[in-house]
Each structure stands twice: as C-alpha cells, then as structure tokens.
Amino acid sequence: MRLLAEGLSARRGEDLIFKDISFDLAGGEALVVTGPNGSGKSTLLRVLAGLLGADSGRVRLKGGPAGFDHPRELSHYLGHRNAMKRELTVEENLIFWQRFLGDSPGGSGDGLVEAATAVGLADIIHLPFGYLSAGQQRRMAMAKLLVAYRPIWLLDEPTAALDVSADRLFAGLVARHLERGGIVIAATHQALGFTGVKSLEMTGFFH
Amino acid sequence: MTALFLRDLKLSVRAGGGAMIGVLFFMTVVAVIPFGVGPDLNLLARIGPAILWIGALLASLLGLDRLFQAEREDGSLDLIMMQETPLLLTVLVKCAAHWTATGLPLVVASPFLGLFMNMDERAIGATMLTLLAGTPAITLIGAVGAAVAVALPRGGLLVSILVLPLAIPVLIFGVSAVYAAIEDPAPFLPPFMILMAITLFFAVIGPVAAASALRHSAD
Numbered sequence: 556m557r558l559l560a561e562g563l564s565a566r567r568g569e570d571l572i573f574k575d576i577s578f579d580l581a582g583g584e585a586l587v588v589t590g591p592n593g594s595g596k597s598t599l600l601r602v603l604a605g606l607l608g609a610d611s612g613r614v615r616l617k618g619g620p621a622g623f624d625h626p627r628e629l630s631h632y633l634g635h636r637n638a639m640k641r642e643l644t645v646e647e648n649l650i651f652w653q654r655f656l657g658d659s660p661g662g663s664g665d666g667l668v669e670a671a672t673a674v675g676l677a678d679i680i681h682l683p684f685g686y687l688s689a690g691q692q693r694r695m696a697m698a699k700l701l702v703a704y705r706p707i708w709l710l711d712e713p714t715a716a717l718d719v720s721a722d723r724l725f726a727g728l729v730a731r732h733l734e735r736g737g738i739v740i741a742a743t744h745q746a747l748g749f750t751g752v753k754s755l756e757m758t759g760f761f762h
Numbered sequence: 763m764t765a766l767f768l769r770d771l772k773l774s775v776r777a778g779g780g781a782m783i784g785v786l787f788f789m790t791v792v793a794v795i796p797f798g799v800g801p802d803l804n805l806l807a808r809i810g811p812a813i814l815w816i817g818a819l820l821a822s823l824l825g826l827d828r829l830f831q832a833e834r835e836d837g838s839l840d841l842i843m844m845q846e847t848p849l850l851l852t853v854l855v856k857c858a859a860h861w862t863a864t865g866l867p868l869v870v871a872s873p874f875l876g877l878f879m880n881m882d883e884r885a886i887g888a889t890m891l892t893l894l895a896g897t898p899a900i901t902l903i904g905a906v907g908a909a910v911a912v913a914l915p916r917g918g919l920l921v922s923i924l925v926l927p928l929a930i931p932v933l934i935f936g937v938s939a940v941y942a943a944i945e946d947p948a949p950f951l952p953p954f955m956i957l958m959a960i961t962l963f964f965a966v967i968g969p970v971a972a973a974s975a976l977r978h979s980a981d
Binding site: 605650 | 772838
C-alpha cells in the first residue's frame with residue numbers, strides 16, 4: 556500500500572497555509588513533519604485525515620484494500636486533544652473506541668490489557684480518565700491507537716506532556732507499527748531514531 | 763453503533779451528564795403552576811395538558827447544546843467523522859441515546875405531574891402517549907440546532923432559539939391531540955397522526971441536516 560500526496564495546498568479562511576506539498580510513502584515508512592509553530596503541520600495532518608478540504612492537490616491510496624481510495628477511513632488520528640471522556644473509566648473509554656472504530660481490513664487490534672501494558676499503565680485502567688495526569692492521559696490516548704487496527708497513523712505532537720521514558724515507549728510503538736508494514740505521519744520534534752524515516756520541513760510563509 | 767449508544771447513556775447518568783436535570787426542571791415548572799394559578803381545580807384540570815407539554819418542551823431543550831459540543835471539545839468528533847459509518851447514522855444513534863436519557867424520563871414523570879394538575883386518567887394517558895410520540899421530534903430538531911452551534915462557545919441559548927420555532931408544530935399538535943381525547947366532539951386520531959408524521963419527518967430531515975452542518979463546521 557502506498558500513500559500519495561500530490562501538490563497539496565490548504566487555506567484557513569483567506570490565508571494560504573502551505574502549498575505544493577507532495578510525498579509518497581510505502582508501507583513501513585514514516586514521515587516526520589517538522590517546522591516552527593504556525594507553519595501548517597496540524598493543518599497538513601487534518602487534510603490527510605479528511606477533516607479539512609485541500610485547496611488544491613489530492614491525497615490518495617494506491618494498492619490499499621478495495622473500496623478505500625482516501626486514507627481517512629484507514630487512519631488513526633491523534634490530535635491535540637485525547638478524544639477520551641473524563642467521566643468514564645479508562646477501560647470504558649478504550650472498550651468504546653475498540654468497538655466503535657473496529658478493525659480495518661488486513662489486521663486486528665490488541666486486547667485492552669495488552670494495549671494498556673504497551674503504554675505502561677495496565678494497573679490503572681479502572682480509574683476515571685479525568686483522574687489521570689496529563690502525561691498518563693496522553694499515554695492512554697496512544698493505547699487507543701493499539702486497540703483498533705489502522706494501517707495509517709496520523710499523529711499531531713504525540714509526545715506533548717510526555718516524559719523521557721514515555722518518549723522512548725512511543726518510539727517503540729511507532730517502530731512496531733512500521734515493522735508490521737504500517738505508515739506513520741507524525742508532526743513531532745522528537746528524533747524517532749531508526750531508518751526508513753523521511754522528513755518534511757514546513758517553513759511557513761512570512762507575512 | 764451499540765457501543766456509541768451505550769456510551770452516551772452512561773455519560774448522561776454520570777456526574778455532569780444532565781439526564782436528571784431535564785426531569786428536575788420539568789417538575790419545577792409544573793409544580794409551581796398550581797401555586798401561581800391558585801386552587802381552582804377545574805381550571806388546573808383544563809390547562810393541565812398544555813402546561814405539561816410546555817414544561818416537557820422547555821425541559822427537552824435544556825441539554826441539547828451539549829449533544830455535539832462535548833464531543834468536539836475533547837476531540838472525539840474528529841474521530842467520529844473519520845469513520846466509514848455514514849455520519850447521519852451516527853447522528854441518529856446519538857439522538858436516540860439523548861432521547862432515551864432525557865426525553866423518556868419526562869414521559870415517565872408526566873403521570874405524576876398530571877396528578878398535580880388535577881387531571882383525570884384519560885387526560886393523563888393521552889398526555890403520556892402524545893409526549894411519547896412527540897418528544898423524539900424535539901430531540902431530532904434540536905440535533906440540527908446543536909450541530910449548527912457546535913463551534914460556538916456559549917451556544918446554549920442560541921440552540922433553544924433556533925429550535926423553538928420548528929418545535930412549535932409539535933407542541934400545537936401534541937396539545938390538540940390531548941384535548942381531542944378528553945373533549946368529546948373532536949377526534950383524537952388526526953392530530954395524533956400528524957404528530958407522529960412530524961416525528962418521522964424530522965427523523966429523516968434532522969440527521970441529514972445535522973450531519974451536513976457538522977461537516978461544514980470542521981476546522
């Protein structure tokens with residue numbers, strides 16, 4: 556499966572945020588998007604997730620499962636917000652997303668305990684999500700990536716609020732996903748530290 | 763989809779969920795009427811069905827603005843919109859959960875409040891039946907308002923104002939069906955059928971309109 560972006564540009568209101576971005580990622584490859592604040596990293600990820608229309612250009616999938624020509628339905632999107640309910644326990648949150656998202660064709664998600672163990676928090680899944688610290692909440696949001704299978708991960712500043720050990724843990728999760736032939740596009744300043752990583756630097760426009 | 767329904771139900775009974783808020787408001791409104799109107803039992807019995815309907819209408823408008831706003835604030839809405847499942851189906855399921863949590867308790871509470879208003883069994887039964895048929899329409903209309911106001915930080919009042927004009931026909935036919943049931947010459951079925959038709963109509967229009975409003979509010 557290949558993920559192709561061809562001459563993408565996007566606007567917010569009247570302002571052009573970026574233009575003419577193209578890349579080509581095969582399974583097992585990661586793209587790290589870097590750039591100063593306001594250079595359009597989040598906007599690019601939202602365009603890839605299908606949450607924002609591109610002004611020109613297009614995103615498409617080649618060689619993916621039949622019936623999917625946009626990456627939207629085959630992607631996990633981890634944005635700035637964790638998409639978990641504070642009132643529900645971590646377990647209830649994860650079960651909900653596992654059942655609601657379902658697995659994409661070609662893989663299956665991890666079990667609940669397995670996913671919580673992978674982010675190092677297996678012993679606190681009975682707590683309400685709102686009780687956790689910011690770093691723990693972020694880790695649990697990552698566990699959400701594991702409970703349902705999606706070949707493409709779109710991650711927007713995934714390691715915000717995380718400590719050094721969690722950074723390493725996150726790099727491990729990404730590495731495992733790439734080994735299984737997944738695609739990762741992450742807006743992050745953290746060096747992922749392995750081969751097969753492409754990088755895209757967004758410069759932004761000077762106004 | 764069942765997962766979404768169950769989650770929304772759970773959320774509405776947890777702290778800050780607001781399932782009981784509507785019923786409490788409904789009780790407050792109806793309970794103060796006899797004090798205001800005075801102990802004229804015949805008058806209370808005559809205006810009872812209308813008061814119950816107005817109370818239920820206002821109570822069901824209460825929690826509507828949070829329907830999509832809460833999802834948007836924590837980022838869940840993004841994930842919900844990315845799925846293969848058509849968005850209008852998701853909206854319909856959310857409406858069903860919202861109605862079960864907030865509309866159904868109103869229907870259940872209405873017989874007790876009917877006693878406050880000195881209504882007889884026939885009037886109480888008719889009111890309950892019309893509320894059962896009519897309150898889903900209010901939720902479905904409200905979903906459109908909630909979707910339009912999803913990006914506004916204090917959209918609560920705006921949602922009520924947007925929704926109220928569309929909900930007026932529901933009120934009119936609901937109340938007239940009840941009066942038709944208790945006053946002999948008028949037939950009960952025609953207004954009741956129209957009430958059900960309104961509910962079915964908005965069950966189709968509501969999710970479609972709400973889904974397209976949500977798509978356009980994405981930023």
